[in-house]
Amino acid sequence: MPYCKGISQFSWGKTMTRLSFARRYCLAALLALLLMVGCAQTSGYKQPVAAFQTSLDTSGAVLAGYYKDMNQLERDCYLQERLYDPKLPVRHEKMSSLEGEAFSALAIQARLDALNLLGKYGTRLGELAGSDAPARFESAASALGGNLYGLQDNFNALSKQGDTKANDYLTPIGKLVGILGRMYLEQQRDQALTAAIQEGAPTVESILDLLKRDMEEVVGPQRLTALGQAYTEQVIFYDKNRLTLTFAEREKVLANLDEAAQKYQAAKAYRPAEVVESIREAHQALVKYASSDRQPGSLAELATAMDVFSSRIKQISDAYKLLRNS
Numbered sequence: 001m002p003y004c005k006g007i008s009q010f011s012w013g014k015t016m017t018r019l020s021f022a023r024r025y026c027l028a029a030l031l032a033l034l035l036m037v038g039c040a041q042t043s044g045y046k047q048p049v050a051a052f053q054t055s056l057d058t059s060g061a062v063l064a065g066y067y068k069d070m071n072q073l074e075r076d077c078y079l080q081e082r083l084y085d086p087k088l089p090v091r092h093e094k095m096s097s098l099e100g101e102a103f104s105a106l107a108i109q110a111r112l113d114a115l116n117l118l119g120k121y122g123t124r125l126g127e128l129a130g131s132d133a134p135a136r137f138e139s140a141a142s143a144l145g146g147n148l149y150g151l152q153d154n155f156n157a158l159s160k161q162g163d164t165k166a167n168d169y170l171t172p173i174g175k176l177v178g179i180l181g182r183m184y185l186e187q188q189r190d191q192a193l194t195a196a197i198q199e200g201a202p203t204v205e206s207i208l209d210l211l212k213r214d215m216e217e218v219v220g221p222q223r224l225t226a227l228g229q230a231y232t233e234q235v236i237f238y239d240k241n242r243l244t245l246t247f248a249e250r251e252k253v254l255a256n257l258d259e260a261a262q263k264y265q266a267a268k269a270y271r272p273a274e275v276v277e278s279i280r281e282a283h284q285a286l287v288k289y290a291s292s293d294r295q296p297g298s299l300a301e302l303a304t305a306m307d308v309f310s311s312r313i314k315q316i317s318d319a320y321k322l323l324r325n326s
Contacts, residue, residue: 045129045193048289048299051306052282053126055313059275060115062313062320063211066219066272067108067115069324073226080230084237103218107163110154111214114169114207117176118279121200128193165214172206179203197290201283208280215272223323227267231260263323270319278316282309 075095082088103111155173158166179200234257242250285305292298 045289048286048302048306049125049129049193051303051310052286053122055282055306055310056122056279057119058313058317059279060119062275062317063215063272064112064115065320065324066215066223067103067111070103070108070219070222071105073222077226077229080233084233104158104161104163106154106161107158107166110158110166110169111211113154114173114211117173118204118207121176121179121204125193125196128196165210168210169207172203172210175203176200176207194290197287201287204283205280208276208283212273212276212280215276220272223272224264224267227260227264227323231257231264234260266319266322270316275313275316278309278312282306285309 078094079090082090155166155169159170179196234253238245238250238253238257245253282305285302289298289302
């Protein structure tokens with residue numbers, strides 16, 4: 001019995017020592033694992049959100065360019081028609097009326113402001129993903145405030161002036177402004193980012209729907225028609241006058257014709273609405289990741305989606321530069 005008792009006491013002491021060490025080791029390992037998971041979930045946002053923000057900025061610049069070019073395209077068509085047909089006069093009153101034939105200057109600016117709002121949404125997501133102190137965003141809210149809330153007033157005024165599509169922007173813009181404001185008040189970076197992405201998803205989708213409608217119904221067809229007209233007029237001019245043109249004149253006309261053909265083909269290959277769809281697909285990938293368990297596979301899927309977004313937008317941006325500058 002004493003023998004058994006002695007062994008029991010000795011074994012118990014050793015066992016307790018081992019268990020105590022094991023518990024401390026397991027607890028430390030568990031804490032490390034939790035920290036790693038927490039950091040992975042939070043920092044996992046950082047690179048994809050930064051990529052989303054960069055490509056969103058590029059996308060916004062392309063869409064803004066399409067809007068800004070609208071009135072100039074009308075003037076270009078009018079004047080080029082007269083360049084190749086000297087019998088047609090230039091009328092000052094017609095030149096003046098071309099301004100705002102598709103969208104007024106105020107309507108275009110309001111849509112540029114809507115694009116700017118989406119850009120700020122991407123910027124704030126990027127800041128939230130990369131910041132270690134979400135509370136400091138409170139001071140930035142005032143810098144965002146006036147312009148964004150004034151955007152609602154602009155669209156409201158446009159709807160009263162006959163812009164039938166402007167009123168549709170009011171509700172989603174108002175919601176997105178509210179979401180942006182609440183983002184600054186969140187104290188937990190990961191929770192704030194997830195909530196902002198999930199809550200912002202329906203309203204971002206609504207704004208993208210409206211932008212896509214503009215691009216499909218007005219902006220894209222106008223540009224394609226204008227570039228097609230420019231190409232056709234140059235073909236007709238060359239065929240009509242090729243026998244009387246000097247070699248140098250033919251060379252110049254054919255060079256212009258080649259440029260017009262390249263622009264027309266680029267306009268057919270890259271539609272403005274594709275920019276909006278690219279934003280939508282990338283944002284949907286971000287929303288999917290925010291709603292997932294954010295395991296490595298989910299993060300890899302998100303990173304791939306951002307790479308595709310970046311590649312597509314670069315192609316479209318390059319094509320747009322060709323349309324404008326070649």
